[in-house]
Amino acid sequence: MNASGLLRSVRFVVGHNGRPTAVQMDMEAWSALLDWLEEHEDRALVRATIAQLRDGPQKAGALPWEDVRGEWDASVPEPHL
DSSP states (O other), X not given: OOHHHHHHTOEEEEOXXXXXXXXXXXXXXXXXXHHHHHHXXXXXXXXXXXXXXXXXXXXXTOOOHHHHHHXXXXXXXXXXX
């Protein structure tokens, strides 16, 4: 669903004083809005991380793989066959 379709699905709930008090939208629009927000948040995180990494992994606080490999291997559960 695109932005204009999302906005067309919005309905305003009006209170006793005639002013909008809430918003309703169909579930498809709600799901599309959540997807968009998550995508936007992910992109912001990637942009911030890339900016930090341009200064080098050590300045960004990245740990060398050799230092964390043992922890990584220990945290991955063995498959149950």
